[in-house]
Amino acid sequence: MTRSELAIKNAARRPLRTAVTVSGVAIAIAALFTLLSFQRGYQSGVQGELSRLGAHILVVPKGCPYDAASIALHGARWPCYLKAEYLEQVRTAPGVGTAAPVFMNALYDTAGEQTVYVGVDRDIAGLKRSWRWSGTLPQQEGDLLVGSDIASRRGWALGESIDLPGVPGHRGTVRGLLETTGGADDGFIYMRLADAQRVFEHPGELTHILVRLSDSDRLDQAVMNLRGCSAGLEMNVVPLTHLFKTISNLVSSTRLLMGAIVAIALLLGGAGVSNALLMSVVERTREIGTMRAIGASRPDIFRLFWMEAIQVSAVGGVIGSALAYASSRAVELWLRARLPFAPTDVLLGWEWGVAGGCLVGAILVGSIAGLLPAWRASCLTPIDAMRTQG
Amino acid sequence: MQPVISALNLSKTYRRGTEQVHALASVSFEIGAGELVAVVGPSGSGKTTLLNLLGCMDVPTSGDLSIMGHPTRGLSERALTRLRRDQVGFVFQHFGLIPTLTVEENIRLPGLFSGKQVKHRAAELCTRVGLDHRRRHRPHELSGGEMQRVAIARALLNEPHLLLADEPTGNLDSVTGGSIISLLQELTAQGLTVVVVTHNDRLAESAARRLVLEDGRLAPSI
Numbered sequence: 001m002t003r004s005e006l007a008i009k010n011a012a013r014r015p016l017r018t019a020v021t022v023s024g025v026a027i028a029i030a031a032l033f034t035l036l037s038f039q040r041g042y043q044s045g046v047q048g049e050l051s052r053l054g055a056h057i058l059v060v061p062k063g064c065p066y067d068a069a070s071i072a073l074h075g076a077r078w079p080c081y082l083k084a085e086y087l088e089q090v091r092t093a094p095g096v097g098t099a100a101p102v103f104m105n106a107l108y109d110t111a112g113e114q115t116v117y118v119g120v121d122r123d124i125a126g127l128k129r130s131w132r133w134s135g136t137l138p139q140q141e142g143d144l145l146v147g148s149d150i151a152s153r154r155g156w157a158l159g160e161s162i163d164l165p166g167v168p169g170h171r172g173t174v175r176g177l178l179e180t181t182g183g184a185d186d187g188f189i190y191m192r193l194a195d196a197q198r199v200f201e202h203p204g205e206l207t208h209i210l211v212r213l214s215d216s217d218r219l220d221q222a223v224m225n226l227r228g229c230s231a232g233l234e235m236n237v238v239p240l241t242h243l244f245k246t247i248s249n250l251v252s253s254t255r256l257l258m259g260a261i262v263a264i265a266l267l268l269g270g271a272g273v274s275n276a277l278l279m280s281v282v283e284r285t286r287e288i289g290t291m292r293a294i295g296a297s298r299p300d301i302f303r304l305f306w307m308e309a310i311q312v313s314a315v316g317g318v319i320g321s322a323l324a325y326a327s328s329r330a331v332e333l334w335l336r337a338r339l340p341f342a343p344t345d346v347l348l349g350w351e352w353g354v355a356g357g358c359l360v361g362a363i364l365v366g367s368i369a370g371l372l373p374a375w376r377a378s379c380l381t382p383i384d385a386m387r388t389q390g
Numbered sequence: 391m392q393p394v395i396s397a398l399n400l401s402k403t404y405r406r407g408t409e410q411v412h413a414l415a416s417v418s419f420e421i422g423a424g425e426l427v428a429v430v431g432p433s434g435s436g437k438t439t440l441l442n443l444l445g446c447m448d449v450p451t452s453g454d455l456s457i458m459g460h461p462t463r464g465l466s467e468r469a470l471t472r473l474r475r476d477q478v479g480f481v482f483q484h485f486g487l488i489p490t491l492t493v494e495e496n497i498r499l500p501g502l503f504s505g506k507q508v509k510h511r512a513a514e515l516c517t518r519v520g521l522d523h524r525r526r527h528r529p530h531e532l533s534g535g536e537m538q539r540v541a542i543a544r545a546l547l548n549e550p551h552l553l554l555a556d557e558p559t560g561n562l563d564s565v566t567g568g569s570i571i572s573l574l575q576e577l578t579a580q581g582l583t584v585v586v587v588t589h590n591d592r593l594a595e596s597a598a599r600r601l602v603l604e605d606g607r608l609a610p611s612i
Contacts, residue, residue: 001491001495001498001499001502002502003502006491006502009490009491010490012490013489013490286486287486287488289486290480290482290486290488291499291503292447292471293445293447293474293480293482293486294475294479294480294499294500294503294544294545295471295474295475295476295500295503295504295548296471296503297467297468297471297472297475297503298467298468298471300502300503381448382447382448383442383447383448386442386447386482
């Protein structure tokens with residue numbers, strides 16, 4: 001029998017009390033796991049979206065830049081449009097490397113399923129450098145490049161002629177199949193810009209322009225140049241890094257609040273451990289006296305109770321992490337409905353680093369919470385402990 | 391031959407509120423190896439106080455005490471614990487078994503604190519006290535006599551030179567108490583020094599020597 005086994009047997013002596021104590025730690029650790037996981041998931045999700053978009057600047061119609069960014073990234077029907085003639089001014093602005101015009105629309109078919117269409121020209125390949133596809137990009141009228149998700153969901157194959165979902169009377173041919181990108185592109189249908197403008201009856205209009213700079217370090221200058229061109233007042237020039245920084249700052253304040261709640265939960269969990277063990281010290285005073293009589297030193301008694309606190313907290317840590325992971329899908333749905341901007345990537349996933357951090361956190365809480373009861377137990381003199389009734 | 395216990399003018403005074411209680415007053419005696427000594431006297435005469443001093447559970451207010459030639463005066467808490475762990479075994483009236491541990495685990499408990507490998511020794515002691523068939527049982531599944539045997543086996547685990555027993559038959563019926571007395575006599579015959587505090591006449595009579603305490607003072611030897 002080891003000290004650790006002895007501590008486990010002691011903790012198991014009052015199963016209900018131990019279960020309640022473990023639950024307190026588990027809830028706190030579940031909150032910590034969710035917070036840390038969200039922090040990592042959100043950051044990497046936003047960065048992923050940014051790199052998948054391949055642009056430094058988004059040029060959109062006047063209006064809320066956050067809404068515009070969200071629509072451009074995740075796909076939806078646009079409420080207003082840019083004139084296509086602005087494109088030339090954007091392309092010729094100093095510092096602009098590539099400017100890809102986009103016409104995006106989203107329609108619902110009879111089954112109520114949304115399909116996002118994106119009209120692009122050949123410049124899109126210069127921005128979406130991470131794209132891999134089989135077949136070709138749309139080159140002729142009716143050519144389509146379809147995302148991997150929608151292709152597999154609808155069972156489309158290369159060369160197949162299809163009815164455009166939600167656009168009665170229009171057909172197209174799948175000329176290219178996009179490999180999985182992990183982003184919203186997987187659910188989009190790409191077509192020629194001219195086709196999109198014609199099919200959706202917006203000739204000479206764009207929804208947005210994706211701009212990649214020749215030198216990304218000169219973003220501010222490029223933004224000033226774009227805002228200063230003659231069409232500058234008619235469009236919104238949104239530097240994406242600034243936009244994501246603003247969104248991250250908004251989310252950070254929420255994270256700060258969540259962090260404070262987690263800290264309070266950890267404090268309460270630790271107080272629960274401390275309280276349960278203090279009760280245990282009182283109940284087991286005579287036993288402590290017996291152990292001192294048969295040769296246990298003060299450090300032996302200290303270690304015994306301290307270990308018990310750490311074990312209870314560690315179990316709470318493991319259960320809490322598992323609980324957080326089990327409920328991550330539901331929590332993610334809840335969060336997505338409330339966030340001003342949520343990347344398409346998984347926000348709350350299992351990460352060994354986070355789980356390890358939570359376990360260390362739980363052990364730390366147990367270590368601190370166990371100090372007082374362990375100290376009290378070890379301070380009992382054998383004679384006083386033996387005199388205790390019960 | 392060096393005595394196992396040597397007590398010279400041992401006194402213990404407690405403070406109870408504003409009152410001073412003289413639990414022991416200038417008690418002197420020696421106990422040799424292999425002796426079975428009974429400490430008797432009325433309640434409140436200082437028997438348990440004496441036993442606690444002999445077991446290094448408490449320190450005398452004045453006087454000198456040596457256990458196996460080791461003077462205890464001025465020893466640190468750690469040194470007293472080590473002395474208690476290595477030289478002394480304790481048996482209590484209420485057995486003092488840990489309810490969550492099995493018989494064998496209870497017997498092995500002192501080994502956890504001494505750091506010794508005690509698995510075989512514990513099994514051997516279990517057999518010696520006649521509880522081989524109860525190894526995996528927990529204390530609540532045992533009779534009073536069996537629990538006291540477990541407590542004796544536990545006290546012997548670290549191979550002490552001195553066994554201190556506080557009313558070892560106090561909670562037992564006369565037949566069971568008799569078997570515990572026989573076991574203590576057996577241990578004495580094997581060279582172990584046993585000091586028992588008792589109100590049990592039979593146990594006191596079985597002792598080779600009796601120390602009679604009255605109001606904290608040692609009465610002339612019987």
